[in-house]
Amino acid sequence: MESSKRSNTWKYILAFVIIVIHFVPIYMVLAIAFKSPYDHSSRWAFPGYVYLKNIYTALERGGMLLALKNTVIISGISILLIVVVGAMAAYPIARNRNRMNNLVKGFIMGVMMIPPLSILVPLYSFMAKVQGINSYWGMIVTLLTFQLPTSIFLFSSFISSIPIALEEAAAIDGCGPFQCFIQILLPLLKPALFSAGLFQFLWTWNDFFNTNIYINTVSKFPLSLALRVSIDVTSNIQWNQVMSMALVSVIPLILLFFAAQKYFVEGIATSGLKG
Numbered sequence: 001m002e003s004s005k006r007s008n009t010w011k012y013i014l015a016f017v018i019i020v021i022h023f024v025p026i027y028m029v030l031a032i033a034f035k036s037p038y039d040h041s042s043r044w045a046f047p048g049y050v051y052l053k054n055i056y057t058a059l060e061r062g063g064m065l066l067a068l069k070n071t072v073i074i075s076g077i078s079i080l081l082i083v084v085v086g087a088m089a090a091y092p093i094a095r096n097r098n099r100m101n102n103l104v105k106g107f108i109m110g111v112m113m114i115p116p117l118s119i120l121v122p123l124y125s126f127m128a129k130v131q132g133i134n135s136y137w138g139m140i141v142t143l144l145t146f147q148l149p150t151s152i153f154l155f156s157s158f159i160s161s162i163p164i165a166l167e168e169a170a171a172i173d174g175c176g177p178f179q180c181f182i183q184i185l186l187p188l189l190k191p192a193l194f195s196a197g198l199f200q201f202l203w204t205w206n207d208f209f210n211t212n213i214y215i216n217t218v219s220k221f222p223l224s225l226a227l228r229v230s231i232d233v234t235s236n237i238q239w240n241q242v243m244s245m246a247l248v249s250v251i252p253l254i255l256l257f258f259a260a261q262k263y264f265v266e267g268i269a270t271s272g273l274k275g
Helices: 002-033 053-060 064-095 099-112 116-129 136-160 165-172 177-188 190-205 209-214 223-232 239-259 261-274
Strands: none
Touching: 002 239, 053 064, 053 239, 064 099, 064 136, 064 177, 064 190, 064 223, 064 239, 099 136, 116 136, 116 209, 136 190, 136 209, 165 177, 177 190, 190 239, 209 223, 223 239, 239 261
């Protein structure tokens, strides 16, 4: 009995330490972002009053408003295509049990194992030939190249766990494959759609590597590049403005997570039970 209490105590201590480790960066961002430029107190000290002008400076003068628009365009269209195309492509792969589909599924898994750096040069050369460098559509195609195979694999696994009897009953009533997908499977896939979409959105929203390679015009910089440039352009870094930019880039992710939390948790739980 005493040993179980001790083990539980250590678990609580470990959980508390992990919480503190994750909370410290958040506290630093908030403390510095809302601090006046004339406040020279310690960075660990939270300001006595909230200086909201840093947010305005980050959005207007720092160019974060334009970067936010670019990020929303790139991430929004990419996630919409990744989720919709991935779900539609996964449907025949999960339902048709034949040798060709097994080869396609194996090919998708093989593509997932290819390191992105190994195809960087040929992909960049191809995008340069089709004038996809420094464009929205070129960046979206690049994100689809790396993320669509993962989306197809996840959705095919989830669809395989759904009883096929539902579609057979719909087919008896006269539904075709497309109607079965839209009317039967798509409502059941809602938790998986939100879960996969949220994961992909986090990846595309925070992506720095690909945007740094394929976008080189300041007017088309997403948040990740705009935040990096704000540190490079001056030797006298205004950390309160930099942290305000970081806060602006994080807030949409937090709002999206809380808005989709119900479906996200449901999708994770359902995948765990059916997997």
